[in-house]
Amino acid sequence: MSEEKFITRRQFIQMMTGLGASLATAAALSEVEVLRKLIEDELALELPEVAHEGTHAAAEGSGHRWGMVINLRTCIGCDYCVYACQAVNDVPDDMRWNVHFIDETATGDVFHVTRPCLHCQDAPCVAVCPVGATYVRDDGIVIMDYDKCIGCRYCQVACPYGARSFNWESREGPSGYQAVWGEAEVERRPRGVAEKCTFCVQRIDRGLAQGLIPGLDRAATPACVNICPVEARTFGDLNDPNSRISQVIRSNPTFRLREELGTEPNVYYIPPEGLTL
């Protein structure tokens, strides 16, 4: 039915070429030695099942507030974080939880921006959901209850960062990134519900149950953070003044996206050189 979608042949070829190119790049990159090691470490992680994993109960009264710092000074735009996310979270190839864009400063200097879900503490997507299918956990993570979602897509319309995706169709087979970048750690979402980045909540809940520290222990840290070859992403507990993330925020200038909207994101950015805010 693609002719009804009014996609021109040219656009279709562009799309397919783009997808193919990114998959090929992903495969080629995986042969780089340093990266090979990162991927092997990721694949070697052992993650046992945990009760209440990924639910509200897992985070109740934990006292943590998970957050991320993304350093735009160091990000080289390699897309590894995107690929690892796609594989681990079993994200469809034409959907992104974590995106990468090339941006520029007022003086024309190019820099790279990646954007997971920002896990807003006053999240517009949470406020508008008619059935409470998406919510902020006590530890600051914004996640979905796929069993409640009715698929109205109001959360997509409300999110100021375009961080939410919808399952327009059901799909078969593995994600194109899984052969190289890791195995699916979470259940595949059914057709008709919304989904989004979860800060790899399955790793956090399992890791904490094992006595690991998210942000320090790889098995308890989001895949995108582990895979970054330049360590542009730091993950950890914003409520703990001694955590690495708190130290990074103290010792660097940071900002949050569209801060004026009052959404209070848990993701902070270190500006690139030459970016005036």
Place this chain on the structure above:
Amino acid sequence: MTTVAGTLQKKINRTPVLASWLTLLFAMAGIGLVSGALVFINGLAITNLTNRVPWGLWITVDLSAIALGAGAFSLSAIAYIFRVKSFRKISRMAVYVGLVGYTSAMLALLMDIGRPDRFWHPTVYWNIHSVLWEITMCVILYSSVLMVEFAPILLESKFMQRIFPRGPQIGHFLHSLTPVVAVIGLGLSLLHQSSLGATYGVLVARPIWFKPSMPVMFITSAVAAGATFTLAITVIYENLIRERQISVSLRNQVAAFAGLTMMAYLYLKLWDFLATAYYSHLPSRVDDMHLLESTTPYGTTFWWIEVLFGALLPAVILLTPRLRNVDMWLVVAMLMAVLGIIANRWNVTLSGLIVPMDWSPGVADLLPVNRYTPSLVEIGVSIGVLGYALLMFTFGLRYLPMFPDEDEHH
């Protein structure tokens, strides 16, 4: 009312005109059923909706149908709460228009949500902070109100009387509850008709939408267009059976009410424009509006279709006795008002979605302007919903006692 049905039968029974009209409507409903089945089988992937433009034609259909059903609560409120007794003569028609409007909206909505099997979730899983939750609850409750108001009409019909002789008695009892039911209906409608605008108005993410005027403009336009629609359907029916059902004075009253409300809507719209675009220059909103107007026909459709043809001209017709007393002009006013409502709901929905959100810290335009044209199945479902609504009107007016004699009750 038996005479009404009798007259109707004599007039249009076995006429090729009715037969072809019904064939057309069933064909439309058939197209809708096929399209609906395709969507249920294949999922929303076969629509042209995307993650960037997740709402489109079906939302426009929902919102327009609900707006056009607004005559039900407003005219009932005038008749039974403000006790303008003359309005009782048209209140059944208004209730029926409301019922058709709300059921049409529900049909479109059922297609639009990704998990139609979970349509009942908002009644069980509450998020009281969500305007959409409030709307869902109000629409469900208000549909029950419409059923109570509609029951007497159904119970008094010839067909129901034959199979259920005690029907009219029960109908009479239900009808005696009307004043209370009308108050509940007014409350529920004031809530959700406004909240439908607030659905857009509360979103800080999108500067074109984010303004307090949204809910007020939604309900005002709905009351104006809904009353016009109810009146025009009545006039069309009168022409079909060649017999007047409402008095000239009632016709003038309803037309004046609709026209004045439309003027109030235009007044709000004027100040909305002045306050958000003329006297103020919020950078994010200015940029978005500029992008919208330079890449889409929004400027034209807004000023010409929404404002001039969709509101100002129908208001002039409705408020000019010489024009509104001519049936043709009244129908023209209705068609323009309906077009105006559809254009407005479409413009509101798409204007906020077409302009990409700029969340990036730098100055580069990361995302292109979004595009949306409904796919064939989206159009097919919408045709089906229209077919359903017209079938309901055809059968309802043919078989139900829509304009009882005034002394029959009270």
